[in-house]
Amino acid sequence: MNIITLVKQTPDTAKLSRTLNGLQLSADGQPRIVNPWDEYAIETALQLKEKHGGKKVTALSLGKPEAADALRTSLAMGADEAVLISDPALATVDTLGTARALAAAITRLGGADLIVAGRSAIDGNDAAVPAQLAALLGRPLLSYVAALKAVDAGAKTITVVRALEGGRETVSATLPAILTVVKEIAEPRYPSFMGIRKAAKAPITTLALKDLGLEASALAAGLSWQVGLPQTREVNCEFIAGTPAEQAEALVSKLIEQKVI
Numbered sequence: 001m002n003i004i005t006l007v008k009q010t011p012d013t014a015k016l017s018r019t020l021n022g023l024q025l026s027a028d029g030q031p032r033i034v035n036p037w038d039e040y041a042i043e044t045a046l047q048l049k050e051k052h053g054g055k056k057v058t059a060l061s062l063g064k065p066e067a068a069d070a071l072r073t074s075l076a077m078g079a080d081e082a083v084l085i086s087d088p089a090l091a092t093v094d095t096l097g098t099a100r101a102l103a104a105a106i107t108r109l110g111g112a113d114l115i116v117a118g119r120s121a122i123d124g125n126d127a128a129v130p131a132q133l134a135a136l137l138g139r140p141l142l143s144y145v146a147a148l149k150a151v152d153a154g155a156k157t158i159t160v161v162r163a164l165e166g167g168r169e170t171v172s173a174t175l176p177a178i179l180t181v182v183k184e185i186a187e188p189r190y191p192s193f194m195g196i197r198k199a200a201k202a203p204i205t206t207l208a209l210k211d212l213g214l215e216a217s218a219l220a221a222g223l224s225w226q227v228g229l230p231q232t233r234e235v236n237c238e239f240i241a242g243t244p245a246e247q248a249e250a251l252v253s254k255l256i257e258q259k260v261i
Helices: 036-052 065-077 095-108 129-137 193-201 216-220 244-257
Strands: 002-006 009-011 032-034 056-062 081-085 114-118 141-152 157-164 167-174 177-181 205-207
Touching (some): 002 036, 009 065, 032 036, 036 056, 095 216, 129 177, 141 167
Parallel strands (some): 141 177
Antiparallel strands (some): 009 032, 141 157
C-alpha cells in the first residue's frame, strides 16, 4: 500500500506564552512540535505498511520552512519520505486553501491508497482540512477512527470502527480513502536513536505553489475565516457593605438610580 500521512507543526501548548492573536495561538519564538494527534496518524500509517506491505509511507506537511522539523520526527519514527509545501503566499491561507494545496501535492505525488491524518490540529481544532481534502479528491472520508477491523489491499476495501459520542460505529469504504484517527487507534512509537540520526540527514522535498501549478489567488477565496477577540473595556466594581437587608436596600437604590429597574 502507498500511504500518505498528513503532519502539521503546531505550538507546544505546554510552553506557550499567554499571547493570543484572534482565535489562533500565537507561537512566534515559542517551541513547536508535531501536532500530537498526528503522531497517532503516523503510527497508524507505519503499522499498515508493516502489516499489509506496500510501497512507502510519505509524510506530507504544509507550513513555514521550520515545519521540516516535524517531518524529520516523522522520518525518525519510520516514514520513508517527507514532503513540505512551503510558500510565503500560504502564510494566511485558510483551511480550504490548505486543502487545495495538499490536494495538488498529493496528485503530484501520484496519489495514495490511504491518506491518514490526526483527528484535528491543536491550534485551530476545526478538523476541517481532511473533510475538504476528501471533497476535493473525491474520496470517502472515515473520521474519528478508533480501530481498523479489516484492510484488503487487493479488493481495495477497508472496514473501521469510528468513535462517536453515542458509541461506536463500524463502517466500510472502498480505497483510496482518507482516515482521521483518534488516540485509541495505537500508541505512537518513540523514534530510535538510529532513526533520529538518519532523519537528520534525510532529504526533504520542498514544493512551492509554482511547483503545484497553483496561484495564490486560487487559495485566497475560501470558506473559513478568523474572528478577532472582543475589545476590552474598563469596569468599576463597587462592594456594598452592611447587613443583608442593608445591602439589598442599597443595591435596589443604585439600580433605580442607574435606571436599570
